[in-house]
Amino acid sequence: MILVWAVVIPLLGGLAAWLSGRLGSAFPRWVSLSALALDLVLLLTLLDGGPAGSRWLAEIRIEWIPVIGAGIHLAADGLSLALALLTAFLGMAAVAASWSGIRERTGFFHLCLMSVIAGVMGAFLSLDLLLFYVFWELMLVPMFFMVAVWGREGRYRAALRFFIFTQAGSLLMLASILGLYFVHGTETGRYSFDYADLLGTPMGLATEFWLMLGFLAAFAVKLPAIPFHTWLPEAHSEAPTGGSVVLAGLLLKTGAYGMIRFLFPLFPDAAATIAPVVHVLAVVGIIYGAVLALGQTDLKRLIAYTSISHMGFVLLGIFAWEGLALNGALVLMVCHGASTGALFIIAGAVEERTHTLDIGRMGGFWSSAPKMGGAALFFALASLGLPGLGNFIGEFLVLLGSFRVNAAAAVFAALGLIASAVYSLWIIQKVFHGPAPPEAGIADIGGREAATLASMAAVLLWLGLFPGPFFERTGIGTAASMPTGSEIEREAVTGVAGRIGREKSGRPPGLARHGAGEGPEEMRGRQQGK
Template sequence: MSQPVFPFLTTLVFLPVGGAVAAMVAPRLVQPAHRRPVAILVGALAMTATLAVALAMAVEFRVGDSGYQFVSAHEWIPSLGISWQLGVDGISLFLVLMAAVLFPLALLGARESERAPSYVAWLLLLEAACLGSFVALDLVLFFLFFEITLVPAYFVIAGWGTGRRAAAATKFFLYTFLGSAFLLVGIVAVAVIHDQQTGRFTFDLLALEHTRLGLSTQVLLFLAFTAAFAVKAPIFPFHTWSPDAYGSSPTGGAVALAAVMAKLGTYGVIRFDLTLFPRAVVDAAPVLLSLGVAGILYGAIVAAVQRDLKRILAYSSLAHIGFIVLGLFALSTEAVTGGVLQMVNHGLVTAALFLLVGWVWERRGTVDAGRLRGLQRSAPVLAGFFTLAMMASIGLPGLNSFVGEFLVLSGTFLTHRWWAVVATFGVVLAAVYLLWAFQRAFHHRPTPETSQTKDLRWGEIAVMVPLAGLIVFLGVYPKPVLDRITPSVEALVHQVDQATGRHQPAVANGGEAAVTAADRRAPVASPTAGSPMVMAAALGPARAGGPLDLALPLFPQQRRLP
């Protein structure tokens, strides 16, 4: 672990909180007509400052270090073993960056005019809670951030949503709150068992990962933790709240929920399930892999029969979460790395699609694909951005989702072949329902109402350009991201291997021993020029020193379940 000179992570969490307070206070100092622009300005400044801190942290992040960096450790409630413990590794780094990028775009891309100060304040508090969840290394601290996300999300849906927003907000809150009750019980149980073994009552993840747990205990605790994570993600069949919540949310709220907050569930699986309960994870992997594949197929099939674009995106998100789950429980370095990368990719693509659909709603008052015939003729720029985001969601080579799906499927094929084969059909089905929805909404002769639809304004284009740029960049040159994710994933997967004894230890280049579980906090050498290299097949050939070095580092020898 590395101690920072500047408290990056603490600043990252508290900047949005301060912005929320300022967004409520500052508008009261001006005339009512100016309150909305002042609130938006304050919120944008706070989110931009948060993004600047996240970018500075990314620049200072040491490539090849598998441990936690920028650690902030302070006693908080010593009598209860609770500490202010924050840290970031290669797994959480890009989730933090994704959240820091998407929240200001969600704020600027949506135009909720009613009670703007409250809306901005809730969105800032949601950002703070999401960022805190991604960097918390104390289990109680994580639980607090994890639960705090429910409050601003509930009020955003209920206060600024559409349709049956009150019912959707209540359903979302109750489902996720019930799942979190199991999580709290599991957290306390782990701490009590650790106290019985060591005489130290703590919720520090770095200490608890050395707790000795029997298989039956691990299974019960794994179920308690995963109940909360499965609902939050959501993982099939715990998804029933998501179509209503996403469909009824305002544009900014939908971006925050589907693109950022949903990743708290899958992140929890990586950070806590794989770290604390490795034997239970290996035993439960076939069940979770089956749920992941079921979510891929179910989400695609149900999306194909929807007419409402928001609900299509909701079920599309369920299918993409299925791919992430598939990668995480395949338990190979390549698949888990692909799952982490796909969490970031899905956030970017889903944010772009929800923003575009929200702008269609503002112009037409409907997102029924059948009533939006011919949008391409009257709004060609909007159609162009929608096409790019749609193709990325399908997994077109050269765009970001292809890289993540390629790694997930190829890594899963190494350890759980038939699940990978079945999941491949989900890629085909994604093309079916997204192309069908695009044809109905954007093609054909426009209706009289559609012909009057205005194209994207310059401000909306400015919001879409960063998303489009990231979608293309991560599809063409993902190596800088993979170089930072892979060492932490290698250490985590090897830790699972060592704890379960069901994988053979990997051997690094030149016969060097692979990273051990004890090296979880120590730097791991990043791939060098002499390391074996492999190219993602459909990305095309690469030449050393060429304009675009598309070669991806070879993941160390994959472990295969007997």
């Protein structure tokens, strides 16, 4: 039942915020914040562990439309719980970030924001494909309004592009969902949208491939993967700060989540076939995003391109489909949400104070706002993958895991580490260093902004230095090859993922596992031969 509340509370909170907006523009913020806090606390109670023998920490099934086989099936395992917690957390950060920026129609704004949160939450928690699609669409329209109504000058065009791109992908996914539904129905006689039923549907490779492409289209646009990324820079830079936080921190992760939860388990062979191509796209994305970030003059657009670069790492980790790489991708998702979200909050703070986002007109803010400068430096260092902060753990594990699967891709992806140093330090240099401005400079961050940024910094430090508890509760399967659907079911278990890797082989990892003289090339050959 908690899962249902997890999705419903943001919706109700949004409605309450909208109504309270009539009373005054300060009320919606408090209503939203409290609703999300309640949500966060509820989700935290799930950390204690679920019923024994089940792979889910919590699960609930309600009858919805039995005629077509659609039910309200919500479930959370470590992966979805981690992302659901991130949703509630970043939602609160977004509310805090929009505290002073949104002045008109605050009630409606918070209704949109909470609807998006509810949509994201539902997408992370639903196991019924039709329900998943409903939540997927729920994320879109309120986001469109948030950008189109409260954004900056180019907001309408940005919102429209965002909408058309993601909608195009979503419609292809709908076609695939229906295709899968009918294939499953004709093969087994049972028509169902449920995830557990659809796993292991017998289908030919060609059918599987085309259905997989539909899903891939939607998730690749959302992630975003080159070359479907061009909606992102505009959308991120024209959105209001709270919108950017939610866009970068959450919406991008839904694409990644969809790949892990749906794409691979439902279409394992097809995904394995297309994986090498996606590796190349991921590496290109890492480097392309990083190089282009340097050339931007708009601060938010710059940060948006860095998002593309980081999500390239996530994409590589997912399509390596290797235990360490998947865990690395998950950590990177959470940490990217925190670090890029924080950078957007800082950019929004700068914009509120200087009314510009053109880095050519900034500089020397460290003298007047050292706390803001320090915070920006911290998150820029997280962005470039400094060890000790969570992004490094994520990127390192992705590279380590994918090295075993596609060493060349991992080596080229590592070049992204150099490029990320270039753009991160460039941000600090252009905005905070340099000669002090002739006018009085800008006001430093206040209590509310500081608290938000501090909580994000805490998350990054925690995951960077002590990721143990995180992996224990959220570890995804450490299957070292590309197994079929049923194997996924067996292996993708929460909590004991790390230990399963060792228990299965019965020997300690490392030296005992490989024969003498065996190197990564030989290992890879053995893996791909299954």
